[in-house]
Amino acid sequence: MEGVGRDRKRGGYSRHVFEPAERELREWFVEEAERRDLAVRTDRNGNIWAWWGEPGTDAVVTGSHLDSVPGGGAFDGPLGVVSALAAVDALRAQDFTPIRPLAIVVFAEEEGGRFGVPCLGSRLMSGAIDPDVARRLTDPAGITFAEAAAEAGLDPARVGRDDEALAAVHTFVELHVEQGRGLIDLGAPVGVASSILAHGRWRFGFAGEGNHAGATLLGDRRDPMVPAAEMVLAARIAASEVDDGRATVGRIVPNPGGTNVIASTVDVWLDARAGDDASTREIVERVRAMAADAAERENCVLTVVEESYGDTVVFDSELRDQVSRALGGVPALPTGAGHDAGILAAHLSTAMLFVRNPTGISHAPEEFAEADDCQAGVTALATVLERLTG
Ligand code: GLV
Ligand code: MN
Ligand code: MN
Numbered sequence: 001m002e003g004v005g006r007d008r009k010r011g012g013y014s015r016h017v018f019e020p021a022e023r024e025l026r027e028w029f030v031e032e033a034e035r036r037d038l039a040v041r042t043d044r045n046g047n048i049w050a051w052w053g054e055p056g057t058d059a060v061v062t063g064s065h066l067d068s069v070p071g072g073g074a075f076d077g078p079l080g081v082v083s084a085l086a087a088v089d090a091l092r093a094q095d096f097t098p099i100r101p102l103a104i105v106v107f108a109e110e111e112g113g114r115f116g117v118p119c120l121g122s123r124l125m126s127g128a129i130d131p132d133v134a135r136r137l138t139d140p141a142g143i144t145f146a147e148a149a150a151e152a153g154l155d156p157a158r159v160g161r162d163d164e165a166l167a168a169v170h171t172f173v174e175l176h177v178e179q180g181r182g183l184i185d186l187g188a189p190v191g192v193a194s195s196i197l198a199h200g201r202w203r204f205g206f207a208g209e210g211n212h213a214g215a216t217l218l219g220d221r222r223d224p225m226v227p228a229a230e231m232v233l234a235a236r237i238a239a240s241e242v243d244d245g246r247a248t249v250g251r252i253v254p255n256p257g258g259t260n261v262i263a264s265t266v267d268v269w270l271d272a273r274a275g276d277d278a279s280t281r282e283i284v285e286r287v288r289a290m291a292a293d294a295a296e297r298e299n300c301v302l303t304v305v306e307e308s309y310g311d312t313v314v315f316d317s318e319l320r321d322q323v324s325r326a327l328g329g330v331p332a333l334p335t336g337a338g339h340d341a342g343i344l345a346a347h348l349s350t351a352m353l354f355v356r357n358p359t360g361i362s363h364a365p366e367e368f369a370e371a372d373d374c375q376a377g378v379t380a381l382a383t384v385l386e387r388l389t390g
Pocket of ligand 3: 069076111
């Protein structure tokens, strides 16, 4: 997979759902699964399933995603998919045959890197997003999710809650590169997840008046970039005032975006996270209040749209303890990153395994995992799958 979707401009990888690089990886996955005699099918929402055993209602499923953030690392997503294939190989090498069906899943658009809503494949499947809303989502080029899905061979009219796919899964275990320094500090190659912060994305649209950068007097301007800039600082202040709060502006789009042009509109995306729903919403409300004040001072209009949201996830403690015990008592860690396992936790028993990341960096090219730790992750995943399906 190494050469697929490299981003020369940003560094790292840009593998966005249904774009050529991500589609190449999907094809790669299908080939790898078929080579292992797994029965492959793509569901109505673009998630790919590879079955070892007949799908029933009590399957144990593992897997992750193949899409990336813009300029992302090599491990976020792919490590879970590759480790799943390698765990199947390891189990077969021991002549193990699962009593319960086992499947590997590749979820679509986990990062929301193209259409803006993270975990879109698992949200659609579990009914966590209205399919009409999903169909209308657009990418930066203005292509709708419905159009992209049709281009990728799906029927956009059929995206949405998939009770059959959901009912087939009893337990989901996602292996993932760790996205922080927890395991480094503990000196452990592998850990289990305990919880995920509440988190969401909000689009702040500032509307002013497009005009000439040289000919427009300062007092005559309605420049939406000015309140947008204040909002970026407001996000940092608001997050710092809330316990374990995090707020990020990683994306700003001015329209039309010319050096000598006062923008007519600026869209600013806020990613806000905290330990619970109330704290997360508190951050957003504080940013909204500061942004509204800044917009008013510049005679601009502010609109705020919530594009996605997920409340705190506490992973099933029984399964977490069972997984940890099977691995001889590995540490449990909370995470600030979102995952399909978090979306599915509302419907079924889910768990996550983390593999140590020596840089502690993620969503950036420096994301890393040593080969020995990746191998420890595969062995751990195989042990857990053996325990759960045997
Ligand atoms: C996905 O990795 C997220 O946490 O945004
Ligand atoms: Mn991920
Ligand atoms: Mn990610």
